[in-house]
Amino acid sequence: MTEKTIPFTREQLSDITARFPTPFHIYDEKAIRENARNLKNAFNWCSSFKEFFAVKAAPNPFLIQILKSVGFGTDCSSLPELLLSQTCGITGEEIMFSSNDTPAEEFKKARELGAVINLDDISHINFLEAHAGLPDLICFRYNPGPLRGGNGIIGTPEEAKYGFTKEQLFEGYRILRDKGIKRFGLHTMVASNELDPTYFIETGRMLFELVVEISRTLGISFDFVNLGGGIGIPYHPNQDAVPLDVVGKEIHKLYNEIIVTSGNHPLKIYLECGRMITGPYGYLVSKVRHLKKTYKNYVGLDSCMTDLMRPALYGAYHHITVVGKEHLPHDFECDVTGSLCENNDKFAINRKLPSVEPGDVIVIHDAGAHGYAMGFNYNGKLRSAELLLRTDGTVVQIRRAETAQDYFATLDLEMAATFS
Numbered sequence: 001m002t003e004k005t006i007p008f009t010r011e012q013l014s015d016i017t018a019r020f021p022t023p024f025h026i027y028d029e030k031a032i033r034e035n036a037r038n039l040k041n042a043f044n045w046c047s048s049f050k051e052f053f054a055v056k057a058a059p060n061p062f063l064i065q066i067l068k069s070v071g072f073g074t075d076c077s078s079l080p081e082l083l084l085s086q087t088c089g090i091t092g093e094e095i096m097f098s099s100n101d102t103p104a105e106e107f108k109k110a111r112e113l114g115a116v117i118n119l120d121d122i123s124h125i126n127f128l129e130a131h132a133g134l135p136d137l138i139c140f141r142y143n144p145g146p147l148r149g150g151n152g153i154i155g156t157p158e159e160a161k162y163g164f165t166k167e168q169l170f171e172g173y174r175i176l177r178d179k180g181i182k183r184f185g186l187h188t189m190v191a192s193n194e195l196d197p198t199y200f201i202e203t204g205r206m207l208f209e210l211v212v213e214i215s216r217t218l219g220i221s222f223d224f225v226n227l228g229g230g231i232g233i234p235y236h237p238n239q240d241a242v243p244l245d246v247v248g249k250e251i252h253k254l255y256n257e258i259i260v261t262s263g264n265h266p267l268k269i270y271l272e273c274g275r276m277i278t279g280p281y282g283y284l285v286s287k288v289r290h291l292k293k294t295y296k297n298y299v300g301l302d303s304c305m306t307d308l309m310r311p312a313l314y315g316a317y318h319h320i321t322v323v324g325k326e327h328l329p330h331d332f333e334c335d336v337t338g339s340l341c342e343n344n345d346k347f348a349i350n351r352k353l354p355s356v357e358p359g360d361v362i363v364i365h366d367a368g369a370h371g372y373a374m375g376f377n378y379n380g381k382l383r384s385a386e387l388l389l390r391t392d393g394t395v396v397q398i399r400r401a402e403t404a405q406d407y408f409a410t411l412d413l414e415m416a417a418t419f420s
């Protein structure tokens, strides 16, 4: 069970909505810092442990700066994500570049920044060498294929587009060894939003065993393993968070059993989580605009799926709090909708809420990762602002809301007006 609370009182929130019109995303800095410390503590047995925050989850430089200050690097997969890292002063091996179907200019930028390059395919060795040159440290992404399970979002590994087969790993490291490369990493990531801790422990075992097998066969040694991201969060109140301390402790045991006894110590341990780092600590704040009753009850908000598309895209559950009515009976069954001309534009279907009125403030939970980030402009919907609730209780705007000018910024409207 996970209690779904909000980090502000009704009065604080009404001050915030008086200063910043809804809808907006707001992040809780204190909770982000506490959670980051917990993750580091779970791996404090490994002095070289590092988390590379998957920028795609919440690509805001203010959030990246907070995470940088607790010692996190970034995990990037596009040129703008590399530029965001650079803006925040994150360069060199503080960046993990885990991309796929990668264009040459992104490899060039990653090399220029000295990022750790994680190749998705064996053919990218030659491509990287031809376009950007080979760095002295290279990582490969492993796809274990049908041996292991997966879950819904990425699917079973053998159906996933990512990574090398096991045979390709041996071949790839051999090629690099013969080209004189000395430093190697090994990465995998085959599930997303996984809540079962066994999954991450078994990922550790799999990568540790591979490190032993590959280094023995090829006579190379590994600098790090990257266990990927994919640690889930309890979106539903009846789910539990992944016990990070258990994951850390079990991986420590496996490290001693497999890595230390085989003489492969020291080996750095990396993670590249996004969702669990900011997800539970971001909220989409919205107001009820209209109530509608036809064959069902509809609660229409001033936000829509362009602000948070997970419910529409995956049927994902996001908890909803009607601020100030938390303790009233939840006996009003409704669909909570946005204003997009798409019938899947619903934050919740058949949800039991307290009875609501236009103007009520609605908080949608767990929107801090893959929330704002997945936003889009379909139907001329403008993206919301992002706010940060600082540890001292003050609120700052860390991204303004879009205006119609932003929406038209890539058009030449003067030319269009007289076009024939």
Ligand SMILES: *Cc1c(COP(=O)(O)O)cnc(C)c1O
Pocket (backbone or CB within 6 Å): 054, 056, 057, 075, 098, 189, 192, 193, 228, 229, 230, 231, 272, 273, 274, 275, 276, 369
């Ligand atoms: C999306 C992604 C992540 C982060 O995943 P989360 O589920 O947000 O932890 C990490 N690494 C790669 C390569 C990814 O594609």
